[in-house]
Amino acid sequence: MAASTPFLVRALKKSPWVFHVGTSGCNNCDIEIADCLTPRFDVERFGIKLVGSPRHADVMLISGPVSRACKEPLQQAWLEMPEPRAAVMVGSCACSMGAYRDAYSVAGPPDKVLKEVDPDAKYIYVPGCPPKPETIVMGVVKLLGAL
């Protein structure tokens, strides 16, 4: 992690900007991620903001197993994120491939795909099919606590 001073780590914890990548999942987790932004859960209370470009992001939310077609774009998007960066694997497929285990069309779970290009990648798993919005928020909070 490049943010070495405690103050910058504190600033990072106060405003994690999130970039969402759907790597060919079934879209269910993506809907739950969108739910986190609704008035009921309102993650902006914690400074979490969904941004449109990986260049602006601190945390990448990855949902779905990584299909072969998605592998390179995912790796590229990860490398485009400025340090310090971290990822959250949202849902069973992103954690352990779920129903897509051993399927011919997938390149592997996102954690392995990220490790290929960045051995120091930091990430956390949020299991569930789909995980509840509370669980996703808790996952992001735990990830920030571990920085």
Next chain:
Amino acid sequence: MAPIAEWLFLFLIFPGLLFTVVVGLTLCWVDRKVTALVQWRAGPPPGQPFWDVLKLMGKEVIVPAQAWAGGFLSLPFVGLAAAVLAGTFVWIATTGMAPTPGGDLIVVIYLLAIPTLAVILGGAASGNPLGAVGSSRDMKLMLSYELPFVIALLVAVFQKHEIDGEMVAAGTLSLSGLMEFQGDVGSILFRPSGAIAFLVALLCAHAKLGFVPFDLAEAECEIGEGALLEYSGPLLGLFKLTQAVLLATLPVLLVTVFWGGLDPTPLGVLAFIGKIVLILVLFVLIKNTNPRVRIDQAMRFFWGPLTALALLALVLAQLGL
């Protein structure tokens, strides 16, 4: 104090960089909080924009391989410097710290165009195709809103008023002069011409700030933040600061030109803060009740109805209404 030291103090501390940034980021928070309340959410805590900028300052700077590195790295500084200079001019005139030279209204209009130019050139320098789309949209948007904006500001200059049976206008291009004139004859806002001109200038300032119906240059869900797409870390933070400084400058400019500016008494200061917050809440309400327009719709809107309204206001001002 030596003049250089004094100018540096004015530019860097009060009412320049430090002051406008703090005020601007606070206004950013008001904007986000009111947006959240409109959407029935709790919204971010008060320090949120400060933490955002601090965090961006600690991140990595990435210069894309296809970018023109010199321009890419220097343009955020140019944009911020111009915005702060404009803010300094406006706040000096408003607070009455020093009599401003004639013509500072024109200087401010020019300086306020530079941050947008910095975004346009920065997007083009990034070498990203979506950045180029954002730049081109921003350029067209700028061509659209500058015309009615300047005409609306001129209404305050040419506003005629009957004193002892004689029609006189402010006839000055200095912000202090405009404030003095309003001190004599009352706020321009409360005349038919002034109200129309204020409305036009408000909408143009809205587009200048890149708020929602006119945020097509930064449309995050179609062209991924547009011109700012490739900016990361401190450089993006500088653009956010520029945005904050503009947010602390444009409402003050509107209040100074149309609404009597700042009365240096405790009550006057309170009224001034109230005016700024009222303008900001108007911005936020426009922002939250309108969907994004296309670039052709935006151009038609600014060059059509708004320019016509601004010209009408200019005619009314000449008639002394």
